[in-house]
Amino acid sequence: MENSTANAARTAAHAGNRGQTGQTGKTTKLWRGLWPQGLAGQVLLIAGAALLASRADAADLTIAVNDVRDTSGQIMLRLLASEAEMAGRDSQAAAVMLQARDGVRVTLHDLPAGTYGVQVMHDVNGNGELDTNVVGMPREPWAFSNNAKGRLGPPKWKDVSFEIGDQNVTQAISLNH
């Protein structure tokens, strides 16, 4: 299993600035335009801008994405630091785009202690969105940390969230199809 690593704080600040330059474009174009396909390594994009504070009580989070049935497109992954972030589109913590491959892993370093969640989607057709059907149900694979599932809909934050203290954490997440 290959590992991708990223310093979330440093790269997030960089990508966040770049992201602001593209306010008028569609998400699809922004994703593609900012970070061309084939960037060295599996970490194609880190966006967001909140994890700048370096803290003593920090740890690494490793996320493995399983049950990836198709190598087209990208795995898009969002680190969530609050319930509000889960509801919205703002990523204050970090966002990562990975090449689609079963068991693909990424490690986010030096995350401050706190409560987090992870959203994963497999953007199979590479349009930068989780495609949905006419009534808003996902048509592409998706998942949450703790492999949380809702009842007839997305899970709740209390089921998605987990704690990071001073010990490194691993989340193995299987996609829902």
Place this chain on the structure above:
Amino acid sequence: MGYPQAPRLSRRAALQGVLATGLASPLGAPAGAATAPRAGSDLKTQFAEALGRDPYLLAYRSAERPVYRARRLRTRGRWPNELRGSLYRNGPARHEIGDFRYQHWFDGDGMLQAFHVDGGRIEHRARFVETHKYVKEKAAGRPIYAGFGTAPPEPVGVTSADDLNVANISVLHHNETLFALWEAGSPWRVDARTLETQRVGVFSEETRGAPFSAHPRVEPDGQLWNFGYVSPAKKILLWHLGPDGRVRRTGLIDCDPISMVHDFVVTERFLVLVICPLHYEPTATDGAPPTNFLDLHRWRGEDPTQVLVVDKNDFSKVQRLELPAQWIFHFSNAWEDSAGVIRFEAASAADPAVLQTTFRDIMAGRVTPAAASRLSSYRIDTRRGRVDQTVLRPQGAAEFPIVSPDVVGRRHRRLLMLTERRSPHSGLNQVTLLDPSTADERSYRYPDHLIPEEHLLVGRGKTTGDEPWILGTALNVRRRRGELFLFDARALDAGPVASASLPYALPVGLHAKFVAA
């Protein structure tokens, strides 16, 4: 709260986030630990004891095998040579998994039946629709999902309504394809001869997994219209499929408050949806945690019934009218008279007690009477914005009103239905053919040991005249077997002209369709 989303990189992208609208799932039950109001194993014991006392409860016994086949049924009377085709039936049939018995009749996994009729040679097959739910729960040996009206212990999370799809309501044969239908999720494709489950039906990628009701209306030229309710979003999805099975158009219309909507009607110009005030109110749980979809609804008898008249050519054109509170499962058929007035009939009850109480209690073997549904006629004057309702048949209960498939959206002069007359089993025990314009009717009352199911009008074809056959099934509780009966519509009251017997009994089901060979 939404499914995973791409990070916001522009305001416009955020506004395009369809997931933020909460259009997440046709059904929408909250998370949380479910506690079963009645343990499934207790229900199983109660039902078994009650079945020993009341032979009519055979109708609600779980099917004993996953597959049935009888290569040649024993027949009586004269089966006409020209009657060739397949009578398909669907209905809840697996009511128990392991020691657990479902807490609502509508939770039973769907079993398809086919009577392949070739003159007097009749073959019967039956087989469960192998939905995700059926396959997973069969493997687990216990229920693992909360259902329509059932709360099993420790249900697992579900990611879409299709996780709960039991494909148990009706069948559709369209574009040479047979589907088993539920009402809040996808249709299931099934082999028309063997009834083996093929796969989830997908009409287009954009509509994959979207709710497709069990009562699509197919016009004589093959144009198919349907709807699906999306309760959490308070929307109704409208479908138009061409004769080739391709999606011509879909549309979402607002419906607030929203209810479970089982059936609808179409005319040459309009779709008519009737929304009864059994409101989806996920927050009104009276303190107890809701554990199933049905219990997220409250009967609001003081509220009106909404009538939505939608332009077939422009789903955004919706005329909204009101009727008094009532509960309707089924409509006959709609048409527009020379003055442009929309006319149709429905089986209408004062309230949905049959859904909320009777179909729960029957799982314990308790027969709880509920408000009877009676046949009403309706007139919608779209120009004056008026809708009127008249009780057409006050003398007794009626359900499963149906017309011949060749008059969908056009004037019908024959309305077939099940009715009640001195029933020994508190259910419908008579088949009635009514001319709605004259109120003339003919009936055949089944003997007391037979429980009839939905009956159909079956055309004889152009060569042999237009008086149809009537074809229907009944459960024989004395001999504990299913029966198929054929009537001549000109002489329904004279009784069946032919019949055929199964060598086994299956539970009573819901809807049927006849597909001519």
